[in-house]
Amino acid sequence: MNTILPEIPRLYTALAEWLACIVYISQLKKQLKGWGLIAFSGGFLIVQSLFLMLTKDLPIYLWIPCMVVAIGIMFYFIYTSCNISAQEAGYFSVRAFVAAEFIASLEWQVHVFTWQGKQAPIWQETILLLTIYGIAFLLIWLLEKRHIPEEGKLNIRHRELWSTVFIGAAVFGISNLSFVSTQTPFSGQYAQEIMNIRTLVDLGGFAILYAYHIQLNELRIRHELKAMQNILQHQYSQYQQSKESIELINYKYHDLKNQIIALRAEEDADKRNAYLKKMEDEIKFFEAQNKTGNHVLDTLLASKNMFCIKNGITLTCVADGSLLNHMDVIDICTIFGNALDNAIEYEQRVEEAEKRLIHVSVFAQKGFIMIRFENYFEGELELEGDLPVTTKPDTLNHGYGLKSIRYAVEKYGGVVNVGQQDNWFELKVLIPM
Amino acid sequence: MIRIAIVEDESHYKEQLMEFLQKFEQELGEHIDIETYSDGDEFVEDYKAQFDIILMDVQMRFMDGMSAAEEIRKMDSEVVIIFITNMAQYAIKGYAVDALDYILKPISYFQFSQRLHRAIERMKRREEHYFTIKVKSGVKRFQISDIYYIESQGHKLIFSTKVGVIETSGTMKELEEQLAGYHFFRGNKGYFINLEHVEGMHDTFALVKGQELLISRSKRKAFMEALSTYWGEVIK
Numbered sequence: 001m002n003t004i005l006p007e008i009p010r011l012y013t014a015l016a017e018w019l020a021c022i023v024y025i026s027q028l029k030k031q032l033k034g035w036g037l038i039a040f041s042g043g044f045l046i047v048q049s050l051f052l053m054l055t056k057d058l059p060i061y062l063w064i065p066c067m068v069v070a071i072g073i074m075f076y077f078i079y080t081s082c083n084i085s086a087q088e089a090g091y092f093s094v095r096a097f098v099a100a101e102f103i104a105s106l107e108w109q110v111h112v113f114t115w116q117g118k119q120a121p122i123w124q125e126t127i128l129l130l131t132i133y134g135i136a137f138l139l140i141w142l143l144e145k146r147h148i149p150e151e152g153k154l155n156i157r158h159r160e161l162w163s164t165v166f167i168g169a170a171v172f173g174i175s176n177l178s179f180v181s182t183q184t185p186f187s188g189q190y191a192q193e194i195m196n197i198r199t200l201v202d203l204g205g206f207a208i209l210y211a212y213h214i215q216l217n218e219l220r221i222r223h224e225l226k227a228m229q230n231i232l233q234h235q236y237s238q239y240q241q242s243k244e245s246i247e248l249i250n251y252k253y254h255d256l257k258n259q260i261i262a263l264r265a266e267e268d269a270d271k272r273n274a275y276l277k278k279m280e281d282e283i284k285f286f287e288a289q290n291k292t293g294n295h296v297l298d299t300l301l302a303s304k305n306m307f308c309i310k311n312g313i314t315l316t317c318v319a320d321g322s323l324l325n326h327m328d329v330i331d332i333c334t335i336f337g338n339a340l341d342n343a344i345e346y347e348q349r350v351e352e353a354e355k356r357l358i359h360v361s362v363f364a365q366k367g368f369i370m371i372r373f374e375n376y377f378e379g380e381l382e383l384e385g386d387l388p389v390t391t392k393p394d395t396l397n398h399g400y401g402l403k404s405i406r407y408a409v410e411k412y413g414g415v416v417n418v419g420q421q422d423n424w425f426e427l428k429v430l431i432p433m
Numbered sequence: 434m435i436r437i438a439i440v441e442d443e444s445h446y447k448e449q450l451m452e453f454l455q456k457f458e459q460e461l462g463e464h465i466d467i468e469t470y471s472d473g474d475e476f477v478e479d480y481k482a483q484f485d486i487i488l489m490d491v492q493m494r495f496m497d498g499m500s501a502a503e504e505i506r507k508m509d510s511e512v513v514i515i516f517i518t519n520m521a522q523y524a525i526k527g528y529a530v531d532a533l534d535y536i537l538k539p540i541s542y543f544q545f546s547q548r549l550h551r552a553i554e555r556m557k558r559r560e561e562h563y564f565t566i567k568v569k570s571g572v573k574r575f576q577i578s579d580i581y582y583i584e585s586q587g588h589k590l591i592f593s594t595k596v597g598v599i600e601t602s603g604t605m606k607e608l609e610e611q612l613a614g615y616h617f618f619r620g621n622k623g624y625f626i627n628l629e630h631v632e633g634m635h636d637t638f639a640l641v642k643g644q645e646l647l648i649s650r651s652k653r654k655a656f657m658e659a660l661s662t663y664w665g666e667v668i669k
Contacts, residue, residue, distance in 0.1 A: 291522050314544065316535060318527040354543040363528040365664055367633025367640060372665065376547065413634075415657040419665070424551065430661035432634035 006117060006191075007179075008108040010056050012129065014049040016104035017070065019133060020096035021077050023141045027148045028082040028092070037081060044077045060180060067172070071097050091156045094168040095209050099140055101172065102202035107132040109195045143210065147217050155220055164209060171205025227400040228407060235337035236330055239296065242303030292362070294321025296332045301360075304340045312353040313344060319362035323369045323433075331408040335371065336360075338401040339427050343375040346425070350376065369414075369431045377425035381418075388418060388425075405429070435553060436483060439469045440476045440501065441490040441517065446538065447471075450488060450517070453545050460546065461553075473501030482509040486552060488536075491518040499523065502530035511559075513552050533668065558667045562615065566592060567601050577615055581630045581642040583608065585623035593642070616663045618656055621647045626656075628663040 022041065032040055051073065055066045074096055079089035111128060114120070177184060178194040260279060266272035292298050301317055308315040324332055340358070347356040357376040362369070381388055388402075405427075406416045414431030437454065441447045447469055458465040468484075470476040473496030476489075487505070491498040502514050516524045516535035524535035534548055562577045579595040585605045592599040605623050616628040624646050626639060633640040639648050639656065648656050 291525050314537060316521060316537060317525055318533050318535065319525055320528045352543075354541045357544055357547065359534065359548075361528070361533045363533060365668065366631065368660075370661070370664060370668075415654055415661060417658050417661055419662070421551070421665075422554070423547070426665060428661045428665050430657055430664075432657075 006108075006112060008104050010052040011049055012107065013100070013104050014045070014052045015129075016100040016107075016133065017074055017097065018045045018048055019137045020100035020103070020140075021074050021093075023099070023137055023144065024092045024096050025078055025081045026141070027144055028078075028084055030081060031083040032081050040081060041077075044073070048073055048077075063180075085156070087158065087161045088154060088156045090161050091154075091164050094164045095213070098168050098171055098202065098205045098209055101175065102199070102206045103133060103136045103140075105175070105195070105199045105202050106136065109199050112191070112195065147214055154216060156216075160216060164212065167205065167208055167212070171201055171208075175201035175205070224400065224403070228404045231338065231400055231404045232330060232334055235333040238303070238337065239300060239329070239333045243299050246299055246302050292317075292319040292321030294324045294332070296329050297321040297324060297336060297362070300333065300336045300340070304336075304344065308344065308358070311344070311348055311356070313347045313356040313358060315340075315358045315360070317360040317362075319360065320364065321362065323362060323364055327412065331411065334408040335405050335429060338405050339373045342401055342427075343373055343425075346377065347375055350378070364433070367433050369429075369433055371429040371431075373427040374424045377420060377423055381420035381425060383418070402427075434464045434466055435485050436466045437468075437486045437488065438476065438484045439467065439488050440471075440473060440493070440498070441469070441488070442471050442493045443490070446490070446517070446540070449540060450545075453540070453542055456542065457546050457549060461550075473497060477501050477504045480505055480508060482512065484512055485556060486513045486515065486549070488515050488517055491516050491520060491523045491535075499526065499530065502527075502532060506530050513556060515548065515552060555667055564611070564615075566599060567603070568599060573599070577627070578629055580627050582627060582644070582646065583617075583625040585625075593644070616659075618659045620652060620656065621649050628660050631660055 018041075021044070025037075025041075030037065048070070052066075052070060055062070058066065071093060075089055075093040078084075078093050078096065079086060082089065084092075107129060110132060111120075111125070114128065175198040178197060256279070260276055263272060263276055263279075266275075292301070297319060298321065301315075301319070305315050340360070343358045347358060350356050355376050355378075359374045361372045364370075402416070402418070409416050409429050409431060412431045414429055416427065416429050418425070418427050420426065439447060439450050439454075441450060451467060451469070454465055454467055470479070472493050473489075475495075477496065487502075489498040489501065493501075498516055498518070502516075505512065505514070510531070514527075514530060514532040516527055516532055517538060517540065518524045518535055519538035521535075521537060524532075527533060527535060534552060536545055536548055564575050564577050564580065565572045566575060575594060581593040581595075583593070584591040585608065588602050588604060590601050590603045590608060592601070608625060609619065612625060617625045618628055620626050620639065626641055626646060630642050631639055632642070634648075634653075634657065635645070637648055637650060637653065638645040640646075
């Protein structure tokens with residue numbers, strides 16, 4: 001039953017693997033840029049081709065280890081070129097490997113079918129190779145492009161990585177079983193059949209991994225939306241609560257004012273005045289500062305300020321709240337609540353109380369509204385994309401505060417940016433009027 | 434040299450501010466010229482735009498800080514005004530007189546020096562820079578702020594400036610190198626926009642000195658970010 005099985009030339013496999021890596025690298029966040037990346041990719045193509053060609057004639061039992069090494073080289077290529085974690089690089093190298101297997105197998109099947117084992121002119125072979133690889137990888141590139149997260153991470157962890165590795169290994173095993181031995185229940189007997197099995201199993205594997213990828217992405221987006229919703233709800237309910245308590249304080253404030261008037265009748269002038277002064281100073285903090293021209297902002301600032309006073313943080317603010325009157329309550333809560341919470345959270349960790357400083361300004365600058373949060377900051381700010389690298393242990397939930405600010409600001413056609421000026425962390429919001 | 438005025442009626446705070454400024458002067462390593470006034474009306478009467486920074490108490494007997502600042506803004510739009518107050522709810526209105534910063538009493542040296550340092554830094558960034566343009570009769574020297582925007586057409590560069598339109602020859606690439614480090618943004622169709630003169634944004638147009646310049650959707654975000662970074666660096 002043995003028909004001659006022309007194997008895929010190793011150079012073709014190497015080229016497919018290389019192209020598959022390039023497809024994924026081109027869409028991920030790069031570590032290397034420009035000529036560095038080009039030179040590195042070129043080097044990788046040579047290494048991969050040499051490796052596969054030199055190991056061509058090794059006995060069959062060494063074939064599996066060789067394939068593992070080949071994937072290892074792909075992993076190294078992706079990991080070094082991109083600014084991603086090892087898990088993510090592993091995930092993408094398995095996907096690239098399966099895609100490469102599939103395309104190489106597909107191309108070779110067309111090749112064998114076209115020339116039926118006869119020697120074809122080199123130029124025709126090359127044209128077929130380039131056409132099929134070109135179209136196939138372009139299609140994969142287009143498919144993948146829709147599901148690569150723009151910023152942020154895919155959150156590939158051990159579980160996701162291992163599922164992918166197992167799917168990849170199973171696909172690879174079954175698709176190549178007939179090449180190792182025809183004596184298993186799952187092996188094909190004829191060349192055509194064997195190649196069909198390989199191509200179809202690879203296609204299936206690629207489709208499964210693609211579906212898995214989409215699912216991971218959806219999960220990530222859902223998680224993100226949920227976290228943002230939570231934050232929105234949280235800020236809003238905080239606002240509701242503080243609104244009530246501040247109304248109460250206002251009421252108390254007027255009450256106290258009346259008491260002070262009564263106290264003025266006190267006989268001993270010195271004693272009376274000292275007492276009064278103390279009282280006045282004490283309540284000064286609790287006077288809700290209904291002065292910015294926007295009630296939501298007033299309430300928010302008052303409640304955050306109370307928290308700051310309790311924690312020895314100096315919060316100062318210059319704000320023209322009337323600029324925010326066209327904005328939704330929930331958006332104002334999101335922007336100011338989250339920005340102030342982040343600043344407060346950082347300042348609480350500053351040891352010396354006199355360094356715990358936060359300054360907020362809201363003003364019109366030509367045809368724009370500018371909102372600026374500044375807080376005293378020690379050390380160097382590291383940015384990852386446009387988010388600061390977290391200083392908190394919970395990295396999965398990191399950045400949703402800032403993301404929800406951005407989400408709210410973008411509704412009004414504005415932008416958010418963060419940065420550092422000397423010892424100050426700055427978060428700036430710019431919205432066209 | 435930095436010229437600073439202290440307008441404060443309580444002598445205790447006045448002395449403290451003087452002391453802090455002397456300490457600050459040493460840290461900064463730059464000479465600070467200090468003049469003191471005891472009330473808003475006295476200060477306004479004497480004002481001839483001779484200061485870089487004014488440290489002003491909000492509550493004073495004859496003329497309060499806010500009214501004094503209003504008077505000063507009529508004469509001088511450049512000076513930095515920093516309120517010193519124990520009543521934050523008054524200073525919150527500072528935006529009305531372009532005073533975006535204030536220092537709370539009791540004054541801590543740390544807060545004082547930090548805020549002052551930032552004000553000085555922004556002030557320094559506002560300093561004028563010059564730029565030369567080659568024209569047929571030789572070269573013309575311009576303040577950067579006199580240039581509104583530059584348009585490139587083939588090998589021609591068209592400068593829209595305070596004194597009108599000036600054409601010179603040159604390419605976008607050369608211009609980009611010359612302008613590196615200044616606050617210009619490269620918009621669509623070979624526009625270089627001086628961020629200082631951006632007045633507004635409508636949909637996909639930036640308003641620059643009354644002219645609508647196209648900013649495509651793909652560049653809109655980058656443009657606004659550049660604008661916000663620029664203003665963050667220079668606004669008082």
